[in-house]
Amino acid sequence: MDAAELNEFLAEVFPDGRVSTVEYADGKTTRTRCVYDRKQLRPGGTISGPTMMALADTAVYALVLSAIGRVPLAVTTNLSINFFRKPQPGDLIAEARMLKLGKALAVGDVIIRSDGSDVVAHAVVTYSIPPR
Amino acid sequence: MDAAELNEFLAEVFPDGRVSTVEYADGKTTRTRCVYDRKQLRPGGTISGPTMMALADTAVYALVLSAIGRVPLAVTTNLSINFFRKPQPGDLIAEARMLKLGKALAVGDVIIRSDGSDVVAHAVVTYSIPPR
Amino acid sequence: MDAAELNEFLAEVFPDGRVSTVEYADGKTTRTRCVYDRKQLRPGGTISGPTMMALADTAVYALVLSAIGRVPLAVTTNLSINFFRKPQPGDLIAEARMLKLGKALAVGDVIIRSDGSDVVAHAVVTYSIPPR
Amino acid sequence: MDAAELNEFLAEVFPDGRVSTVEYADGKTTRTRCVYDRKQLRPGGTISGPTMMALADTAVYALVLSAIGRVPLAVTTNLSINFFRKPQPGDLIAEARMLKLGKALAVGDVIIRSDGSDVVAHAVVTYSIPPR
Numbered sequence: 001m002d003a004a005e006l007n008e009f010l011a012e013v014f015p016d017g018r019v020s021t022v023e024y025a026d027g028k029t030t031r032t033r034c035v036y037d038r039k040q041l042r043p044g045g046t047i048s049g050p051t052m053m054a055l056a057d058t059a060v061y062a063l064v065l066s067a068i069g070r071v072p073l074a075v076t077t078n079l080s081i082n083f084f085r086k087p088q089p090g091d092l093i094a095e096a097r098m099l100k101l102g103k104a105l106a107v108g109d110v111i112i113r114s115d116g117s118d119v120v121a122h123a124v125v126t127y128s129i130p131p132r
Numbered sequence: 133m134d135a136a137e138l139n140e141f142l143a144e145v146f147p148d149g150r151v152s153t154v155e156y157a158d159g160k161t162t163r164t165r166c167v168y169d170r171k172q173l174r175p176g177g178t179i180s181g182p183t184m185m186a187l188a189d190t191a192v193y194a195l196v197l198s199a200i201g202r203v204p205l206a207v208t209t210n211l212s213i214n215f216f217r218k219p220q221p222g223d224l225i226a227e228a229r230m231l232k233l234g235k236a237l238a239v240g241d242v243i244i245r246s247d248g249s250d251v252v253a254h255a256v257v258t259y260s261i262p263p264r
Numbered sequence: 265m266d267a268a269e270l271n272e273f274l275a276e277v278f279p280d281g282r283v284s285t286v287e288y289a290d291g292k293t294t295r296t297r298c299v300y301d302r303k304q305l306r307p308g309g310t311i312s313g314p315t316m317m318a319l320a321d322t323a324v325y326a327l328v329l330s331a332i333g334r335v336p337l338a339v340t341t342n343l344s345i346n347f348f349r350k351p352q353p354g355d356l357i358a359e360a361r362m363l364k365l366g367k368a369l370a371v372g373d374v375i376i377r378s379d380g381s382d383v384v385a386h387a388v389v390t391y392s393i394p395p396r
Numbered sequence: 397m398d399a400a401e402l403n404e405f406l407a408e409v410f411p412d413g414r415v416s417t418v419e420y421a422d423g424k425t426t427r428t429r430c431v432y433d434r435k436q437l438r439p440g441g442t443i444s445g446p447t448m449m450a451l452a453d454t455a456v457y458a459l460v461l462s463a464i465g466r467v468p469l470a471v472t473t474n475l476s477i478n479f480f481r482k483p484q485p486g487d488l489i490a491e492a493r494m495l496k497l498g499k500a501l502a503v504g505d506v507i508i509r510s511d512g513s514d515v516v517a518h519a520v521v522t523y524s525i526p527p528r
Contacts, residue, residue, distance in 0.1 A: 053186070053211065072176070075181075075218065078213065078214050078478075079185065079212070080211070080212035082210050082522065083208055084498075086207065099515065099518050100480040111495075119496065122505065124518065210474055212388065212476060214388065214390065231348070231383065232346075232349075234348075241386065251363065251364065254363050254371070256386065256388060258346065258474070308468070314449055314450035321445050336440070337440050339440075339442075342478050343445065344477075345476075347471065350471065
């Protein structure tokens with residue numbers, strides 16, 4: 001699936017309130033943008049951790065689907081994230097790369113940046129791929 | 133801070149849309165409930181991973197504040213979560229315990245259950261405590 | 265497998281230099297002791313991180329085998345460990361509990377203590393169980 | 397510190413049995429080789445998980461020291477590793493890159509390959525840097 005197909009699919013399966021957009025996808029890497037929304041703020045005026053976790057999760061979901069096609073029931077089995085800096089209000093960009101693509105499991109990592117700027121977090125996400 | 137103080141505090145600092153309620157807190161353990169909302173569903177009719185990640189994060193935030201008092205700027209530095217089963221639609225319960233409480237870092241783990249039922253996920257969360 | 269069977273098995277499959285002993289195993293929890301050896305020291309006179317990682321890995325291997333029997337080819341797929349305090353020279357005790365036991369995956373967590381004393385580390389370990 | 401200085405330092409602080417050699421270090425990336433030793437084998441004839449964990453830990457230790465100089469008391473606070481494939485007997489190569497270098501914490505990730513071949517594991521390692 002390419003970026004346009006992924007966005008259409010994500011809008012279909014998450015009809016409520018998803019604010020991430022896949023900007024690029026080639027089966028090995030993806031770039032996903034989380035559009036800023038002030039509901040994402042937490043005390044101190046920074047973007048919340050769960051916003052970044054959800055972005056990392058979506059970025060690797062898009063990565064896996066870009067590699068194997070439309071498999072809605074792929075599910076996250078592990079997510080590990082380190083937060084480095086407090087992102088200022090604004091869009092976040094997630095750059096994901098595939099580390100392993102097996103039959104039953106796929107693992108990708110994700111670097112999250114404030115748009116045009118510093119690395120704010122890094123995540124590793126494992127998806128379980130159902131038998132087809 | 134006890135459960136009532138924590139809920140008042142969480143409502144104040146997260147005015148938009150937080151749906152977790154602290155039911156018990158004693159500085160060493162907490163129990164936090166995530167009230168079911170159909171917006172949390174993902175393909176397959178199960179509750180989404182990010183819902184559980186946000187619950188784990190909040191549960192340890194409540195745990196840390198129950199131990200050290202009102203420190204809004206404590207921030208997550210690492211969260212690692214394993215998903216075991218797909219939770220059916222319904223409330224989730226997070227039971228957190230403190231593993232380490234230092235001056236600069238606190239680490240807790242969290243077992244998440246479907247209400248009255250199976251363990252669906254386990255997370256370990258590290259918070260950085262700002263100097264006071 | 266009980267503790268005596270596990271120790272016999274570990275000695276057989278790791279003939280070189282293993283220094284961990286299973287003291288208790290009931291399929292849901294295990295207690296494993298890592299006997300102190302000065303080769304484990306690192307700069308500063310504390311026990312090295314890799315010593316504790318290997319202990320956590322062995323403790324969950326023993327836990328899985330105590331639950332499912334002699335399956336030598338069970339392999340670790342993920343290990344995540346937090347280090348809390350520098351252990352002083354001396355034995356380490358690992359207390360493991362099963363978080364999930366499925367057909368294909370088992371997940372356990374481990375609290376590591378200096379003998380008779382503080383928690384020094386906590387790990388979560390996932391094993392993949394080969395089809396039988 | 398460059399690769400030669402790091403190897404001299406590692407030999408000094410780990411006088412017993414260390415088998416990793418830093419081949420390249422520039423403060424942002426390092427390449428570290430774990431020389432094959434049949435004591436590293438586990439059931440099934442593959443290299444053990446703890447061998448790869450120790451390699452990942454050393455690779456990021458070398459990375460941190462290559463960036464900040466001789467700070468023996470930097471200690472690991474978190475290590476998370478995913479194992480992808482069973483490495484065949486032979487040398488392992490660890491390629492580490494710095495994700496964050498702060499005053500108090502440094503985080504690096506590591507790709508481990510069988511020499512000349514596939515990715516076998518990926519780790520993320522956090523070091524705590526003592527005040528100077």
